[in-house]
Amino acid sequence: HVALFAEDQARYVLTCKREDVPRILQAAEAAEVPTMQIGETGGDALKLAEVAVIFLDTLKESWQLWLASFMEGEV
Numbered sequence: 001h002v003a004l005f006a007e008d009q010a011r012y013v014l015t016c017k018r019e020d021v022p023r024i025l026q027a028a029e030a031a032e033v034p035t036m037q038i039g040e041t042g043g044d045a046l047k048l049a050e051v052a053v054i055f056l057d058t059l060k061e062s063w064q065l066w067l068a069s070f071m072e073g074e075v
Contacts, residue, residue: 015041 016024021037030033039048046054 013038 014024017038025035025037037049039046040053041047044056046056046059048054
């Protein structure tokens with residue numbers, strides 16, 4: 001969980017078209033920026049390689065409800 005979703009000033013998630021992946025990875029390598037492809041988006045889920053499948057409805061619900069839960073002391 002932390003490795004995939006923790007916030008850090010040196011860690012970013014980028015989405016792009018499938019055909020742009022090689023060009024982006026090559027540019028990052030040329031700039032000595034460590035990168036890895038962690039999965040694919042599309043359809044109804046975020047597929048993180050062989051780690052997990054997270055359904056977009058679940059992500060949306062979590063995003064929408066977290067602040068209310070936090071303010072009520074539930075988190």
